[in-house]
Amino acid sequence: MTKPSSAGARQKSFLKGLPFLSPAAGQPTGLTSRQRETLTRIALRIRLPARKMIYRAGSEAGFVFAVAEGVVKGYRELPSGKRVVCAFLFPRDLFGLSENGVYVNCAQSITDVTLHRLPLPELAHVLRHDGDLQFHFLSKITHELRQAQRQSILMGRRDAPGRLAMFLAMMLDRAESDDRHSPVVDLPMTKSDIAGFLGLSLAGVTRAFAELERDELVSFDDAHQARILDVPGFSRLVAAL
C-alpha cells in the first residue's frame, strides 16, 4: 500500500535479518557474549584464498558456514554445463543449505575469505537448547528467504538493464550495512558470475552495463567498482517493473 522499497531500519519487526557471529570489524552482533561464546566453542575459524572450492553440491553436508570476511558464491552446475549462481554471500551471511543430508549447491570463495565452520549436529543441539540464539538463526534465514523472493522477482524481468540495475541496488543495500548512502558499489565477482546470477549471457551483461553507462546512470571507476551517477533515474529503472 505504501512504499515497497527499503525503508529505514526500524528494528521493530519479527523475522528481521539479524547479524551473526563476530563480524570482521567488531560491530554489535545482536548476540549476547555468552551466545557468541557458545558458537565460537563449536565453530572452527577457517581462512581460504580466493577461488577455492568450499564444498560441492551432492557431497555430504556436515557443516553450516558463516562468512566472517570476504565474499563467497553459491552456485549450481546444471546438466547442460551451465552455471547458475544462486547467491553471493557477504560477511554475516550464513550458507551451507542441505537437503537429505547433502548440500544442494556448490560454494566457492571469490575473494580471500575467513569463515566460521559450524558442525551440524552440534549446531542443532545448541539451537534446540537456546531459543533466543535459534531465534537469531530463524530471523537470519527468514531474511534470506525474503532476498530469494526478491531475486525471483528480479528474474521475472525481461530487460537486461533493469535486471542489472536491480542487482546493483541489491549490492548497494548489502554494502550500506557498512557505509550508508554511498553511491559506490563494490563488485568483487566477475561479470560471468553476475551473468550466472542474473540468468543472462555474459554478452548480455556487458551490453547492459554499457547501456547503463551510456544513459549516464552509472559509471565505472574500474572493473570491480561502480558509481551511481543519477540516483533518481537509477531508482526509477530499478522500480520500473
Added chain:
Amino acid sequence: MTKPSSAGARQKSFLKGLPFLSPAAGQPTGLTSRQRETLTRIALRIRLPARKMIYRAGSEAGFVFAVAEGVVKGYRELPSGKRVVCAFLFPRDLFGLSENGVYVNCAQSITDVTLHRLPLPELAHVLRHDGDLQFHFLSKITHELRQAQRQSILMGRRDAPGRLAMFLAMMLDRAESDDRHSPVVDLPMTKSDIAGFLGLSLAGVTRAFAELERDELVSFDDAHQARILDVPGFSRLVAAL
C-alpha cells in the same frame, strides 16, 4: 556429485522441511501433542471463501498463517500494475512474511481455505521458549528457502515450455505428499496466476501448454487438472536446463 533431484524422503537431514500444525486429514505432524496444543491455544482457526483477500502488502503484520486446507497465493503488485505471484501455499505451508513490521506481499485465497492464524508476539514468545518447536519452524522456513532458490533457477530459464514443465513438476512434488507417484497434477489456480508465477505472459502460458500437449508430454483432463503422459520425456524437459 550424485543425483541432484529429489531422492526419497530419508529423514536424516538437518534443515529438512517438516509438517506443521494439524493437517486436514490428520497425518502425523512431527509435533508432539503438547506442542500442537501450545500452538492451538494461541492460534485462531479461520475459514474463508475463494478469492478472499487475507492481507495486503504494506499493512501491519500482526500474524503468521498456516494453511490447514485449501490453496493460497502470495503475490505482489508492481508499480507497473503487473502482478507477480511469489508463491502458492498448500496445506501445512506457512505464510505471512514481514519486514519492518509490515507484510512484504499480499495473500489471497484461491480455493475455500481453512487457516491457522498465529499472533506474532505470542508466537515469538512460544518459539523462544520451546527450542524443539522453533526448530520445526526453522526447518520449515529453510525448506521454503530451498523452494525459493529453486524458483530462481526456474525463472532463469528462457524457454516457456521448460518453465512450465518445471512448474508442473513442482506441483507434482507438492501433491505427492498426499498421493505418491500419481501422474495427475491439480492446478487450482488460474492460468493468469501461473503466468504471474512463472514470469510469462498469459499468452505465453497458453502457448506453452499447447506445446506440451502437442508433444504428447502431458494432457489436460480439464482446465485444472493435468496428466503426465510421457514421464521420461517430461522429466527430460524438466531437467534440460
Added chain:
DNA sequence: CGCCATGTTGACTTTTCTCAATACGTGTGG
C-alpha cells in the same frame, strides 16, 4: 439470456541469445 472474467489465437515487434572474432591484462617463464 447476457455479462464479465478467463482463456485462445494470430500478426508483428522487441529483445536477448548464440556464435565467433577480437581485445584486454595479469601472471609466468624465457
Added chain:
DNA sequence: CCACACGTATTGAGAAAAGTCAACATGGCG
C-alpha cells in the same frame, strides 16, 4: 624486460523466442 597464454571481456551479425496488442472464444453466474 618482453612475449605468450590463459581467463576474462567486448563487439558485431544473424537467429530464435517471447512479448504485445487486439480480436475472438469460452464458460460460469446472476
